[in-house]
Every structure is written in structure tokens, then in C-alpha cells.
Amino acid sequence: MKKMLSGVAVAALGVAFVTEAAATEWNASVWGKRxxxxxxxxxxxxxxxxxxxxxxxxxVSYGGLSKPKENLDGIEIGAFEMAQFCAGYHRDKNRAITVLELPFLGVNNLDEEVAVSHAVYDHPAVKDEMAQWNARIIMTSPMPQYNIVGTGEPRDQLADFDGMRVRATGGLGQAFEAVGGVPTSVPATEAYNAMESGVVDTVAFAQHAHLSFGTINDADWWTANLNPGTVNCPVVVNIDAYEALPAEHREVLNSSIDEAIDHYLANYGGLLEQWDSVLDEKGVQKVMIDDAVIEEFRTTAADPIREQWIADMSAQGLPGQDLYDLVQTTLKQQRGGN
Known part of the structure; x- marks a missing residue:
């Protein structure tokens, strides 16, 4: 009887080990709040x-695993298996994808943002650079064009940007700098305090971030149509962890990405539909910038910054022109052009 029980116990223990071995638990590092x-x-x-x-x-951990600017470092050392980061937080570590942060790139909506981002992520130069950090990009975090909030009188002329201290990262920061602004790249979680304390005069965010990080609560106005560009924030996985996944789990992960993006787009679309009512509720003036002012901004910032970016990337051995052309080709394809 004892032998029979022992045999059953061993078999049960074996099943337990098999079950444990088959289970996969990952940690994902993001920040802020859901x-x-x-x-x-x-x-x-x-x-x-x-x-x-x-x-x-x-x-999914909101700040419990890493600081926002250290997520890519955490992925490199395997501190967690998945993370979100923004290219502008450490441009030297992810040079190739910063093509997606060039000002006035011409992306009109979130569907186009997904298309151009994923096309760039699939470029061999991007994959090679990410591999240096043991990272594999699996999807983007598509955001609409950024616009700024501020207090006092609206800044609706290009001259108003001269000396303006603005929370703006990456190519956006460069764009404001080109017209006399003073950009700072404080993390999103610190933007409200920076605005409230007067460290910055204005903050550039997409709509969801103005809500989530409270900057809309301290604002008198919001630019509705400045649209100088956006930031690019991929979701990456640790390559070792990804390759160690059981084949069925890897397939489940890969096949769920499009569904996750579709959910994101539907959710964000609902937020955009409600944005005007949010402004009314909080008493924030919706400022429309004159087309001539926007064109002057584009002329001053877009072409010189793009050409300098291409030259800098080429000097560093990266295919800058090829990456920029890929964005434009993808936009044409997405719009059904030839």
C-alpha cells in the first residue's frame, strides 16, 4: 500500500513539475498610471x-520596476521581460527610430502612425540597434500629434515661442528650439510639477497625457492645431526571454499584437471624441493657430532638422535617408497612393 501511495505521490509531483515548467510569467515595466x-x-x-x-x-507594473528613462537598461540586463519607453528619453541608445520623431513628418492619424512605426521597426538597422540592448520591438504606442498647454495669454504667434520654456522631448524639442524655445525633457510624471512651479511655461503632450499627468488642470489654453509632431514609444521584449518562450506561448504573444493595437486605437478614438467636452469642463480655451504661423514654423524647423538628422545618422553609419524615405513610402501606401 505504501509503495502504491508513493508511486501516486511521485506521479502527482511529476505532473506538478511539468505544469510549473509549462507556465510562463513575465513582468512589464511602464510608468504613471493605467x-x-x-x-x-x-x-x-x-x-x-x-x-x-x-x-x-x-x-504590468506602473513604476514599480524601473524609472521611465531606465526601462531599456532594465530590458538589457533582463530585470524584466517587457517594457515601454520613449525614444526621446535616450536618443543615443535608439538613434534609428528617432526618424519617427522628426517634426512635421506628415502623419495625419493614429492608423498612419502605426503603419510607419511598424515599418521602421522592421528595418534591419533598427533591429540591429535594438539587439544591442537585448531588445526586440513588438509594437508601437501610437499617439496623435502633440499640442501645448500653457497659462496666461495664449502663445499663438511664432514670436511668442522665443524664450518659451517648454516640456518637449526628441524632435519636438528641436522644433521649438529652432524658433527660440527652450526645451526640457523632464519625464512625463514630473511635467505637472514643472509647470506648476514655473520651471516650464508650457507642456507638449498628446491629449491622454495632458489628462493623465494633470497638466490640463493647470492650463488656461491648449493649441488645437499646432501639430508639430509626436514622440515614438515602442513596447519591447527581452530577446532572451522571447526566445525562451515555449513555441505555443510565442505564437500566442505574436498573434495577439494586432488585437492589442486595435483595442488601443478604439479606446483612444473615444478619448479624442470627448476632448472638446473635457476642455469645456476644465475651462481651457481652444486656440487655433493661424495657417501662416504654422507654415512659418514648418519652414523654420522641419527641413533643416530633417536634413541635419539624415546627415548625422549617415555619419554614424546608419541609413538615415533610407529610414526617412521608408516613412514617406509607407504613408503613400497607407493612403493608397502610388
Missing amino acids: RAFTEHVEKLAELVSEKTDGEFTIN
Whole structure:
């Protein structure tokens, strides 16, 4: 009897070990709080768990694993398996994808942002550069064109940007600098305090971030149509962790990405539809910049910054012109052009 029980116990223990070995648990490092910007990460975690009956789980951590500017470093050393980061936080570490942060790039909507981002992510130069950090990009975090909020009188003339201290990263910061602005790249989580304390005069964000980080609560006005560009924030996975996934779990992860992006786009679309009512509720003036002012801004900032970026990338051995051309070709294809 003892022998029979022992045999059953051993068999049960063996099954337990097999079950444990088959289970996969990942940690994903993001920041702030759950918001439109993180909905695809949340949806991806939901999908992989559902499709594997809980055998593959992704725990999404809001700041508990790393600071925003250190997420790529955490991926490199395997501190967590998945992370979100923004290219403007450390342009020297992700030079190739900064093509997506060039000002006045011509992207009109979130669908186009997804298309151009994923096309660039698939470029061999991008994959090689990300591999240096043991990172594989799996999806973008598409955001609409940034616009600024501020206090006092609206800054609706180009001369008003001269000396303006603006929270803006990456190519956006360069664009404002080109017209006399003074950009600073404080993390999104510190933007409200920077604005409230007077460290910055204005903050450039997409709509969801103005809401999530409270800058809209301290604002008197918001520029509705300045649209100088946006930032690019990929979601990456640790290559070693990705390659170590059981084949069925890797397939579930890969096949869930488009669903997660679709969920993100639908959710963000709802936020954009409600934006005017948010402005009314908070008493924020919607400022329309004159077309001539926008064109002057574009002429001053877009062409010189783009040409300098291409030259800088080429000097560093990266295919700058090829990456920029890829963006423009993808936009034409997305719009059904030839």
C-alpha cells in the first residue's frame, strides 16, 4: 500500500513539475498610471492569459520596476521581460527610430502612425540597434500629434515661442528650439510639477497625457492645431526571454499584437471624441493657430532638422535617408497612393 501511495505521490509531483515548467510569467515595466497610452499593454496581458488558460501571464507594473528613462537598461540586463519607453528619453541608445520623431513628418492619424512605426521597426538597422540592448520591438504606442498647454495669454504667434520654456522631448524639442524655445525633457510624471512651479511655461503632450499627468488642470489654453509632431514609444521584449518562450506561448504573444493595437486605437478614438467636452469642463480655451504661423514654423524647423538628422545618422553609419524615405513610402501606401 505504501509503495502504491508513493508511486501516486511521485506521479502527482511529476505532473506538478511539468505544469510549473509549462507556465510562463513575465513582468512589464511602464510608468504613471493605467491610461490610453498603456491600454495595448494591458490588453496584450489579458489576451495571452485568456488564450493560454492562465499559463502565460504578464504582470504590468506602473513604476514599480524601473524609472521611465531606465526601462531599456532594465530590458538589457533582463530585470524584466517587457517594457515601454520613449525614444526621446535616450536618443543615443535608439538613434534609428528617432526618424519617427522628426517634426512635421506628415502623419495625419493614429492608423498612419502605426503603419510607419511598424515599418521602421522592421528595418534591419533598427533591429540591429535594438539587439544591442537585448531588445526586440513588438509594437508601437501610437499617439496623435502633440499640442501645448500653457497659462496666461495664449502663445499663438511664432514670436511668442522665443524664450518659451517648454516640456518637449526628441524632435519636438528641436522644433521649438529652432524658433527660440527652450526645451526640457523632464519625464512625463514630473511635467505637472514643472509647470506648476514655473520651471516650464508650457507642456507638449498628446491629449491622454495632458489628462493623465494633470497638466490640463493647470492650463488656461491648449493649441488645437499646432501639430508639430509626436514622440515614438515602442513596447519591447527581452530577446532572451522571447526566445525562451515555449513555441505555443510565442505564437500566442505574436498573434495577439494586432488585437492589442486595435483595442488601443478604439479606446483612444473615444478619448479624442470627448476632448472638446473635457476642455469645456476644465475651462481651457481652444486656440487655433493661424495657417501662416504654422507654415512659418514648418519652414523654420522641419527641413533643416530633417536634413541635419539624415546627415548625422549617415555619419554614424546608419541609413538615415533610407529610414526617412521608408516613412514617406509607407504613408503613400497607407493612403493608397502610388
